Every structure is written in structure tokens, then in C-alpha cells.
Amino acid sequence: MNDKPAILELRNVNKSFGPIDVLHDISLRVRAGEVLCLLGDNGAGKSTLIKTLAGVHKPTSGEILMDGQPVTFTGPSDAQGRGIATVHQFGGTFPLMSIGRSFFVGVEPTKGWGPFRIYDRKRANEIAVKAVRDFGITRIDDGDRLVGGLSGGERQSLAIARAVYFGARVLILDEPTAALGVKQASHVLRIVNEAKKRGLAVVFITHQVMHAMTVGDHFAVLIRGAIAADFRRGEKSREEITDLMAGGETMADLEAQVEGYMETHQGHPPPAKVLEGPAAQ
Ligand SMILES: Nc1ncnc2c1ncn2[C@@H]1O[C@H](COP(=O)(O)OP(=O)(O)O)[C@@H](O)[C@H]1O
Numbered sequence: 001m002n003d004k005p006a007i008l009e010l011r012n013v014n015k016s017f018g019p020i021d022v023l024h025d026i027s028l029r030v031r032a033g034e035v036l037c038l039l040g041d042n043g044a045g046k047s048t049l050i051k052t053l054a055g056v057h058k059p060t061s062g063e064i065l066m067d068g069q070p071v072t073f074t075g076p077s078d079a080q081g082r083g084i085a086t087v088h089q090f091g092g093t094f095p096l097m098s099i100g101r102s103f104f105v106g107v108e109p110t111k112g113w114g115p116f117r118i119y120d121r122k123r124a125n126e127i128a129v130k131a132v133r134d135f136g137i138t139r140i141d142d143g144d145r146l147v148g149g150l151s152g153g154e155r156q157s158l159a160i161a162r163a164v165y166f167g168a169r170v171l172i173l174d175e176p177t178a179a180l181g182v183k184q185a186s187h188v189l190r191i192v193n194e195a196k197k198r199g200l201a202v203v204f205i206t207h208q209v210m211h212a213m214t215v216g217d218h219f220a221v222l223i224r225g226a227i228a229a230d231f232r233r234g235e236k237s238r239e240e241i242t243d244l245m246a247g248g249e250t251m252a253d254l255e256a257q258v259e260g261y262m263e264t265h266q267g268h269p270p271p272a273k274v275l276e277g278p279a280a281q
């Protein structure tokens with residue numbers, strides 16, 4: 001897997017906003033059929049990094065390459081036109097539109113769908129419903145339903161299916177599971193896996209280590225704008241990743257405390273009041 005050429009690559013990218021240095025010397029590769037998990041605490045620079053990948057921000061210095069060739073994105077629509085799709089936490093879709101309508105909104109009518117220049121509700125619905133169902137979301141069967149009536153996971157799924165349908169090669173997901181319950185999150189994780197199977201390169205941003213470990217092939221931990229660790233599936237344990245993200249020993253200490261208690265209490269976990277420090281609530 002390591003020798004696959006990268007679809008998208010950052011080389012020594014720095015990004016400053018005026019005097020504020022946000023990203024430091026970031027080098028990353030995103031490959032087809034692979035999920036890169038970008039982990040990091042709030043404020044680490046994850047959003048700035050993906051906005052740089054998606055053409056929203058220009059690097060202050062360093063290079064962006066696509067298929068090995070240096071590129072300069074003139075803006076987000078330029079990056080989008082080259083197949084880089086970003087899906088935001090709430091799916092970025094339109095609550096008051098129907099599923100079919102929202103699927104085709106904002107898509108250049110000249111890009112291969114000439115016959116739909118006049119909105120064809122029936123066709124749009126068929127295509128949208130099929131695209132979502134192909135991703136395994138079989139509960140969506142009526143394209144006239146309003147997007148606002150879908151669950152968070154279904155909206156994410158719709159947004160991902162839409163990006164894939166319109167030819168995305170790189171799918172950037174900014175905290176897609178952060179606001180979802182367990183079941184909904186597992187739907188979205190399944191869809192991420194499906195997108196990967198279809199050969200997309202996925203950049204999955206999260207601070208939920210378990211979600212990252214479920215789908216990730218490659219991991220990068222961002223701390224204060226720099227890559228603090230870069231490793232592949234199986235190279236680090238959940239505990240190690242959590243500690244890296246916390247940037248210290250806090251979680252390891254807490255877990256050692258819990259394990260110590262369980263060893264002396266027939267395997268029962270401690271009640272919260274036994275645990276000291278700010279992590280116990
Ligand atoms: N446009 C901006 N101007 C100045 N500082 C910014 C700007 N965007 C982000 N930052 C700063 O960069 C840091 C990282 O932010 P962000 O990329 O949003 O982190 P994350 O998504 O990991 O929470 C923060 O300290 C934030 O205040």
C-alpha cells in the first residue's frame with residue numbers, strides 16, 4: 001500500500017494568518033483506496049489543514065501536489081473541480097429541500113448531465129435514492145422526502161453519496177461522527193469504508209479514537225499545528241493514540257489508576273469518586 005502514488009500531497013506546508021502561525025511544516029499524502037485519519041484536539045489546526053487541502057486557504061509556503069504534479073488551487077471550486085470534496089459535520093445539505101432536489105443543487109449543468117437542465121424531479125429522485133441506497137442506506141426510498149427529516153447519519157450519507165456520484169476522488173470529512181449517536185456513527189463509518197472500497201482517498205477528521213481506529217489505514221496526529229505522530233494501522237494501540245492526542249500522560253495515568261483499582265476489586269471498575277483529578281466527573 002505504501003508505494004501507491006498519492007492523489008493529494010502536502011509538502012512542507014506552513015500556514016500563517018498575519019502574525020499567527022497555525023500550520024508548521026506539514027507533509028502528508030492521501031492515497032486512493034485509503035483512509036487517512038487526522039486526529040487532534042480542538043484548536044490543533046485540523047480545520048485549517050483541511051481548508052488548505054480543499055483550496056479555501058493558500059499555504060503561506062510549501063507545496064500541494066495532485067497526482068505528483070504541483071498545483072495551486074485558485075479557490076474551493078477549483079479544488080472541487082479537480083475532485084476534492086469536503087463534507088461537513090451536518091452534511092451541508094439543505095433541510096427544506098427534497099432529497100432529489102438537494103442532490104443536484106449547485107452542480108454545474110454543463111458537466112455531463114445536459115438532459116437535466118430543466119429540473120426533472122422523477123429522474124433526480126431516482127438517481128439520488130439509488131446513489132444513497134448503493135451505499136447501503138436502504139431506509140431512504142423516497143426522493144421527495146425533505147432533507148430536514150433525515151437523521152444526522154442519513155444526511156452525512158446523502159452528502160457522501162452525492163460527492164461520489166459527482167466524481168470526487170478525495171473525500172474530506174470534517175468530524176462526521178462528532179454529533180452522532182453510536183448507531184448513526186456506525187452507519188457513517190460503514191459508508192467511509194464503502195467509499196474507500198470504491199477507490200476514493202478519504203481524509204477523516206475526528207477526535208474520537210475508536211472511530212479513527214475502525215476505518216483508518218494511516219493516522220496523523222496534529223498538535224499545535226504540527227504533525228506530532230504519523231503511523232499506520234496496527235502500529236499504535238488505542239491508549240497510545242489517546243495519549244498522543246492529549247499531548248501528555250493524563251489518560252495513561254487515569255487508565256493505570258482504573259486498572260489498579262480493578263485488580264484489587266475483582267475486576268470491578270471504580271466509582272467516579274475514587275478517581276482523582278479533573279478527568280473524574
Ligand atoms: N482565519 C484565522 N485567523 C487567525 N487565526 C486562525 C484562523 N483560523 C484558525 N485560526 C487559529 O488557528 C488555530 C487552529 O484552528 P483550527 O484549524 O480551527 O483548529 P481545529 O479545527 O483543530 O479545532 C486556532 O488557534 C485558531 O484560532
Ligand SMILES: [Mg+2]
Binds near residue numbers: 046
Ligand atoms: Mg475544526
